[in-house]
Amino acid sequence: MVDAVITIENLYKDYVTEAGTVPVLKDVSITVEPGEFVAIMGPSGSGKSTFMNILGCLDVSTGGRYLLKGSDVNSLDRDELALLRNQVIGFVFQGFNLLPRANLEDNVALPLIYRGVKRSERLAKSNELLAKVGLGKYAKSRPNQISGGQQQRVAIARALVNQPQLLLADEPTGNLDTRTSKEIMALFSHLNKSEGITVVLITHEPDIAMHANRLVRLADGKIVYDGLVQHASAEHLEPTS
Amino acid sequence: MILAMLNEAWVAIWANRLRTILTMLGMVIGVGAVILMLAVGQGAQQQVQASIASMGSNLFIILSGSTTSGGLRMGSGATPTLTVSDAQALEELPTLAAVAPSSPGVAQLVYGPNNWSTSVYGTTPSYLQVRDWGVASGSAFTDTDVRSATRVALLGQTVAHNLFGDEDPVNKTIRIKNSPYVVLGVLSAKGQSLDGRDQDDTVLVPVTTAQRKLFGTQFVGSVRFIMAQAISAEAMPKAEKGIAELLRQRHRIREGANDDFTVRNLTAMANTAAETAQVMSLMLGAIASISLLVGGIGIMNIMLVSVTERTREIGIRMAIGARGKDILLQFLLEAIIISVIGCLIGVLFGVGGALLASKITEMSVVITASSIFMAFAVAATVGIFFGWYPARKASQLRPIDALRYQ
Structure with a gap:
């Protein structure tokens, strides 16, 4: 049996504010197997972004257990978490989050710097990935010289540069028009199907969620639906904003 | 790795050229002033010491005394x-x-x-x-x-x-x-x-x-x-x-x-002159060092601004796998690059200024390798010292906070 990519048991997350402790995630448990394509939906304030940040080792939970590829995330220190983010996880953000001053090949190669890869190898790899997402000829351009859809492709190339098992996408199409969104989602589907990369993404739109196999619906910090997208009721696929 | 980080630091410095140059100016003036002042001070000191050595050591001069003739007091050596x-x-x-x-x-x-x-x-x-x-x-x-x-x-x-x-x-x-x-x-x-x-x-x-x-x-x-x-x-x-x-x-x-005679201790007079020259040299150095300190504070100030401005960038870097020490190294390197380049230019200005001063005023200046080395060491230290706090601050940001920063 292959280890699950994500195993979460009884996860809690509280935020401490001046008004007191606010529970955001309450007793969340989920297992994601290799090769799955999971869409997470939920209204604002349902805790889906917090959940994503914890999945991505950017934030830590208040209680419960989180095993990422078998290692207990809560027991790792900052440097070990950074290593996980670098080698196991690839991130795609709504706002692309490219470095504006660096050209595209340097942006894509950035994660490799923190692995100590030589410059020539870094550039070879980043050019390979830029070509893969169809932006090979823009290697020397800067992020502000290309369109939003293209920027998101660059961000995906960057997320893939270390060959991660897990791709996390926080509303990757949130800033894109419908046509571009489709292209981006086709890319995610392709990566999931032909390369076997596990994908977890957050979305508001049912159309986007339909690209996934599995739907997880969060409401008020709890999982209210977890199953195949095809079996989800209209209520669970309801668009959120 | 360090080469890549140097490149990253350089890109950030290059992106803020004007600000970097202005920050560097503080170091340039500080280092230049230290080298110039040390050169002038040591020059004066050396001149005094050479004169003292040429006079002979442990010397007394005994002059014949003064005399009074008809109410007129004659000077020393008159009689x-x-x-x-x-x-x-x-x-x-x-x-x-x-x-x-x-x-x-x-x-x-x-x-x-x-x-x-x-x-x-x-x-x-x-x-x-x-x-x-x-x-x-x-x-x-x-x-x-x-x-x-x-x-x-x-x-x-x-x-x-x-x-x-x-x-x-x-x-x-x-x-x-x-x-x-x-x-x-x-x-x-x-x-x-x-x-x-x-x-x-x-x-x-x-x-x-x-x-x-x-x-x-x-x-x-x-x-x-x-x-x-x-x-x-x-x-x-x-x-x-x-x-x-x-x-x-x-x-x-x-x-x-x-x-009816006067005994003068020439060596005591000479030593006083030597001490005066030394104190002057130290004073000049100390005053110049203050400008170096101010330059260092300038670096710290700009690095703090830079860290705040680039919080989001720090978040992105952390999200894709940068460790705290990678961030620390990047910002520290920026501070060090600024101070070392500033120092190099400062050395040129200091040495040039000293040579110019000696040419114009015919003052003797002494530029020693040790004074240049010292200025350099101090500049690097200033860079590390004043760059450390902002860099450490950057490295300790929580990835999620840095990423959310607007």
Whole structure:
């Protein structure tokens, strides 16, 4: 049996504010197997972004257990978490989050710097990935010289540069028009199907969620639906904003 | 890895060129000022030290005293109270190493078609010991020459040059006040004295020759001043007292009456001058260091702004796997690059400024490798010290907070 990519048991997350402790995630448990394509939906304030940040080792939970590829995330220190983010996880953000001053090949190669890869190898790899997402000829351009859809492709190339098992996408199409969104989602589907990369993404739109196999619906910090997208009721696929 | 980080740091610096240059300016001015000030200070110090060394060590000068005639008080040396035999008596003091009487005057020197006016000192061979003065060529005159008042002379470098040019003066005969003198030797170069006189523009003859044949004296054997060298720096106070007691006794001065001579401790005066120069040099360095400190604070300030401005970038880097120490290294390298480049430019300005200052004001400047190295080390330290806090602040940001920062 292959280890699950994500195993979460009884996860809690509280935020401490001046008004007191606010529970955001309450007793969340989920297992994601290799090769799955999971869409997470939920209204604002349902805790889906917090959940994503914890999945991505950017934030830590208040209680419960989180095993990422078998290692207990809560027991790792900052440097070990950074290593996980670098080698196991690839991130795609709504706002692309490219470095504006660096050209595209340097942006894509950035994660490799923190692995100590030589410059020539870094550039070879980043050019390979830029070509893969169809932006090979823009290697020397800067992020502000290309369109939003293209920027998101660059961000995906960057997320893939270390060959991660897990791709996390926080509303990757949130800033894109419908046509571009489709292209981006086709890319995610392709990566999931032909390369076997596990994908977890957050979305508001049912159309986007339909690209996934599995739907997880969060409401008020709890999982209210977890199953195949095809079996989800209209209520669970309801668009959120 | 470090190369990649250097490149990252450089890209960030390049992106903020104007700001970086202005920040660097603080370092440039600081380092430049330190090097310039050290160069000027050390130059002054070296000049003073060279003058002191040329004067001779542990020196006393004993001047004949003042006198009052008809209500007019004459200056020091007006009355010829000191004599050659005073000098001989002083030699017996155990605290003195050498004693040289001196009878100065000015005379015209002639050799062939050349002539030159200079100060002629009648003295004894001890003079060379007292002044720590060597003979460059030929030999010095001896006690025998003093006893028999022979017409021999030792020429200072300037005099030798003016009378003989490139010719070798040894054993040539020159005329001083129309009398023939044989040049026994040429003194080694001494350079400027503390008060800026050319010490090489002088001629030494036996004291007896000066008194009997060259200038004549009011009283037999009287000299203008006596130079004495104590056996050591520690013996100087004792020697000073010994000189005064012996001379009062020899001159039959009653208890309570004024001395008819003055003993001056030249070395004490010189040391004061040296200390003054050193303190001045330190002061200049300290003032310049303050500007270096201000430059460092400028770096810290700009790095703090930079960290705040780039919080989001830090978040992105952390999200894709940068560890705290990677972020720390990147910001630290930026600070170090700024300070080291600033320092390099500062060294150029400092050295250039010092050379320019020496050219314009004819002030002597000393640029030592150690002062440049020190300025460099300080600049790097300032960079690390003032870059550390902002860099550490950046490295300790929580990834999620940094990423959410607007």
